[in-house]
Amino acid sequence: MSVAFNSIKGLTFYDITRAYVGVTMLIPVDGEEVWLIDMLGNTVHSWKTRHKPIYGNLLPNGNLLYMGQVDNGPLVDLEGAGGSLQEVDWDGNVVWEYNEPYLHHAFDRTEKGNTLVLRWLEVPKEIAARVKGGDAGTEREGVMWGDAIQEITPKGTIAWEWIGHEHLDPDVDIACPICPRCGWTHANAVTELPDGDILVSFMQTNVIAIIDKRTGDVKWRYGGPAGELAHQHSPTVLDNGNFLIFDNGLHPRGLAKGFSRILEVNPSSGKIVWGFGGNWPEPKELFYSPTMGSCQRLSNGNTFVCESTTGRLFEMSMKGDLVWEYVNNLPSYETSLARSKSCPVFCAFRYGMDYSGLKRPVTRYERRREPRPGTTEEEGGVKEAAVVSRLERLGY
Amino acid sequence: MNIAQTALWGVTYYNPLKSSGGYTLFSPIGISYTSGKGEAWLIDMEGHIVNRWQFPYQCGLYGYLLPNGHIVYAAQSENVHQKYSLPFSFTGFGTEIIEQDWDGNVVRTVPIPRGSHDFMIMPNGNVMYICYGDEKGILPDELAAKWKGGIPAEGKEKLYGDNIYEVDEDGKIVWEWISYEHMDPEIDAMCPLEDRQQWHMNTLFRCRDGNILVSPRHLNEFFKMEYPSGKIIARYGRGKIFHQHDCKELDNGNFLVFDNGSHRHNYGAPYSRVVEIDPNTDEEVWEYKAEVPSDFYSSLMAGANRMPNGNTVICDSCSNSRIFEVTYEGELVWEYIVPLRVKQMEISVDNFNLIFRAPRYPSDYPGFKGKDLDPARFPWENQMYGPAAFKKSFVPRIF
Numbered sequence: 184m185s186v187a188f189n190s191i192k193g194l195t196f197y198d199i200t201r202a203y204v205g206v207t208m209l210i211p212v213d214g215e216e217v218w219l220i221d222m223l224g225n226t227v228h229s230w231k232t233r234h235k236p237i238y239g240n241l242l243p244n245g246n247l248l249y250m251g252q253v254d255n256g257p258l259v260d261l262e263g264a265g266g267s268l269q270e271v272d273w274d275g276n277v278v279w280e281y282n283e284p285y286l287h288h289a290f291d292r293t294e295k296g297n298t299l300v301l302r303w304l305e306v307p308k309e310i311a312a313r314v315k316g317g318d319a320g321t322e323r324e325g326v327m328w329g330d331a332i333q334e335i336t337p338k339g340t341i342a343w344e345w346i347g348h349e350h351l352d353p354d355v356d357i358a359c360p361i362c363p364r365c366g367w368t369h370a371n372a373v374t375e376l377p378d379g380d381i382l383v384s385f386m387q388t389n390v391i392a393i394i395d396k397r398t399g400d401v402k403w404r405y406g407g408p409a410g411e412l413a414h415q416h417s418p419t420v421l422d423n424g425n426f427l428i429f430d431n432g433l434h435p436r437g438l439a440k441g442f443s444r445i446l447e448v449n450p451s452s453g454k455i456v457w458g459f460g461g462n463w464p465e466p467k468e469l470f471y472s473p474t475m476g477s478c479q480r481l482s483n484g485n486t487f488v489c490e491s492t493t494g495r496l497f498e499m500s501m502k503g504d505l506v507w508e509y510v511n512n513l514p515s516y517e518t519s520l521a522r523s524k525s526c527p528v529f530c531a532f533r534y535g536m537d538y539s540g541l542k543r544p545v546t547r548y549e550r551r552r553e554p555r556p557g558t559t560e561e562e563g564g565v566k567e568a569a570v571v572s573r574l575e576r577l578g579y
Numbered sequence: 580m581n582i583a584q585t586a587l588w589g590v591t592y593y594n595p596l597k598s599s600g601g602y603t604l605f606s607p608i609g610i611s612y613t614s615g616k617g618e619a620w621l622i623d624m625e626g627h628i629v630n631r632w633q634f635p636y637q638c639g640l641y642g643y644l645l646p647n648g649h650i651v652y653a654a655q656s657e658n659v660h661q662k663y664s665l666p667f668s669f670t671g672f673g674t675e676i677i678e679q680d681w682d683g684n685v686v687r688t689v690p691i692p693r694g695s696h697d698f699m700i701m702p703n704g705n706v707m708y709i710c711y712g713d714e715k716g717i718l719p720d721e722l723a724a725k726w727k728g729g730i731p732a733e734g735k736e737k738l739y740g741d742n743i744y745e746v747d748e749d750g751k752i753v754w755e756w757i758s759y760e761h762m763d764p765e766i767d768a769m770c771p772l773e774d775r776q777q778w779h780m781n782t783l784f785r786c787r788d789g790n791i792l793v794s795p796r797h798l799n800e801f802f803k804m805e806y807p808s809g810k811i812i813a814r815y816g817r818g819k820i821f822h823q824h825d826c827k828e829l830d831n832g833n834f835l836v837f838d839n840g841s842h843r844h845n846y847g848a849p850y851s852r853v854v855e856i857d858p859n860t861d862e863e864v865w866e867y868k869a870e871v872p873s874d875f876y877s878s879l880m881a882g883a884n885r886m887p888n889g890n891t892v893i894c895d896s897c898s899n900s901r902i903f904e905v906t907y908e909g910e911l912v913w914e915y916i917v918p919l920r921v922k923q924m925e926i927s928v929d930n931f932n933l934i935f936r937a938p939r940y941p942s943d944y945p946g947f948k949g950k951d952l953d954p955a956r957f958p959w960e961n962q963m964y965g966p967a968a969f970k971k972s973f974v975p976r977i978f
Contacts, residue, residue: 185875185898185901185903185911185914186587186591186592186911186914187584187587187588187591187898187899187901187916188584188874188898188899188901189874190587190591191582191584191586191587191973192583193975194977195973195976196582196975196976197975197976197977198978199977199978262846262847318844360772361771361772361842361844361845362845362846363844363845363846409730433848433849434842435772436730436772436773436774437668437772437774438773438822438878438879442878469581469584469585469899473847473848473849473873473876474847492848492873493583493584495581495583495584497581505581505582508582508583510583525871525873525874
């Protein structure tokens with residue numbers, strides 16, 4: 184336990200004039216709910232989910248699409264195991280679902296209304312033997328698990344499929360030397376690009392890649408064994424065509440980069456055009472989530488980050504100034520992670536007040552949460568009222 | 580910026596009934612904004628500053644007390660990277676040992692060129708230190724080619740073996756240990772995620788039998804070197820500890836080591852541990868890790884010492900320089916965030932409070948006998964950095 188690190192919870196910092204006002208969706212680790220909070224950290228809505236949610240999006244139609252972890256899944260011991268993709272309406276009724284025991288991590292709803300999913304797939308033995316990296320004998324029951332990407336139609340059929348080991352090259356896609364060989368690429372994010380190609384993040388090979396939708400070829404890679412990335416998460420494409428990446432900094436080359444970074448990379452030049460963090464040892468950039476994590480560029484140019492393992496969500500300006508910070512204090516459930524005073528969060532996203540998915544008026548104080556005992560969180564009524572009236576004057 | 584984890588400074592938790600008490604010494608790596616000097620501060624359990632030493636150069640490593648109440652301190656008196664054109668991955672230089680008495684009078688200075696990471700005063704007054712980047716330690720090409728592990732160099736970079744030297748009071752080398760002559764390219768394999776540049780030795784500890792414990796970080800082991808023959812007589816911790824620091828012999832004969840856990844072979848969040856190892860079996864007999872392991876992680880530096888009542892005082896360097904004490908059962912009984920912010924000259928970092936180690940001395944330590952430990956001697960320091968200076972509660976900042 185650390186008093187200094189784990190005792191300040193709730194909203195800690197809010198620059199009203201510079202923050203991107205909206206509603207924040209967050210998914211605590213080992214919770215059974217997906218939460219929406221307002222800018223002051225009050226919960227405004229929550230969904231009780233059938234399975235433990237590990238990733239979710241609020242869709243433009245107001246429904247929540249989430250990946251749920253099925254308790255008795257076949258690979259539940261691998262990080263990021265899912266199994267059930269569910270779309271629920273505002274009131275929590277399931278309107279669509281797709282169940283497949285080997286689903287994991289993230290998904291993306293495409294322009295056409297299909298859903299891209301990640302699925303674990305056994306790597307054939309003869310290919311697995313050629314994969315480099317990792318300690319010999321650390322396969323899972325002798326099996327190395329690779330990735331497939333599938334496009335699922337609303338009817339639940341597979342419209343398109345990409346099998347990782349058919350397109351990856353064991354001599355190029357070299358796995359991290361100190362990760363177990365139960366995985367090869369360990370994908371953790373998939374996104375449809377505006378031109379229809381697929382952007383995918385391979386955590387275990389430290390690569391983000393573009394997959395040609397027509398041929399399945401890996402047509403662009405960033406990272407790799409001696410590259411910039413270290414077990415990254417959450418790559419997204421920005422309006423300017425650049426990619427925003429959460430570079431976790433787990434198992435980095437050397438130790439100077441033992442801290443996380445947010446990187447904006449120009450795909451044509453392969454150069455980092457903007458970054459935050461990793462400037463260790465500057466204490467003001469103390470920022471590290473070795474696993475999980477998400478990041479998002481907001482439409483006012485700010486960047487919203489979920490530092491997952493500490494449960495800290497923050498928003499910063501282009502210059503790196505903090506404009507909003509909140510530390511998760513929502514209840515989560517039984518496992519050891521959740522019992523600690525650090526309340527980790529899988530991922531979090533900010534939706535502006537004009538987002539079409541927020542169809543219902545989001546009322547404050549719909550549900551109040553109890554502050555966790557032993558923390559210094561304060562919810563001063565007077566201060567809240569002042570902030571609310573100021574927000575109203577500003578037109579929110 | 581991180582408000583939530585940097586807002587609380589000073590003593591944040593103290594359970595006097597279970598703490599072993601005593602005084603903690605720390606030296607942030609840099610120079611003070613106000614004095615322009617390197618600093619070493621001694622605090623009591625409530626966070627009062629009870630002694631303060633100042634040195635003409637920035638702190639390179641750390642300082643520790645001698646049983647006569649003197650302090651020895653490794654200062655960085657020269658810009659090593661510039662002078663010897665060393666790679667920037669070679670870090671942690673303290674190039675001059677300064678000894679001062681309780682009142683800050685200089686007793687002696689001993690230059691230790693390219694001294695790095697650790698030093699110790701031998702019983703005869705000599706200084707033993709680790710030297711990085713000495714040409715004498717460069718591995719011959721055929722031996723370097725045989726060495727297992729590491730990321731191969733892209734150009735013609737050399738593999739430096741870190742050497743250990745012993746110098747007398749005038750700085751003359753009286754004993755030297757060229758590491759690669761005694762190490763084994765098969766057994767002493769490097770971590771696969773480190774560049775093949777050096778072993779990164781970071782600890783020297785003299786055991787009661789006169790032999791020396793040495794901790795090469797990139798080899799994920801520490802070993803006992805026979806002194807003065809230089810032969811490696813035992814290796815410890817391989818496969819259990821990763822990028823360890825601060826190995827030492829305890830009164831019970833076991834070894835205590837800070838297992839940083841960086842580049843530990845697994846998925847999942849890295850975490851640090853403090854481990855007690857039985858030297859006869861190389862088995863772990865005690866460990867401390869946080870209830871949620873990733874809550875306690877220092878990727879670099881750090882150390883631990885065992886107190887007479889069985890508690891362990893841990894320096895968690897990378898977590899905003901957090902020093903804390905746990906009981907043998909692992910319960911937190913004291914926690915302190917180093918509040919003194921300094922300027923780091925070489926890498927030009929401001930507002931820096933990083934510390935390498937934080938030795939704790941029991942109240943009955945011989946060095947304190949007859950010494951004035953009254954915080955009233957340092958009114959300004961206590962007003963700025965003492966217990967009254969820091970709020971214990973936190974109010975969200977909304978503006």
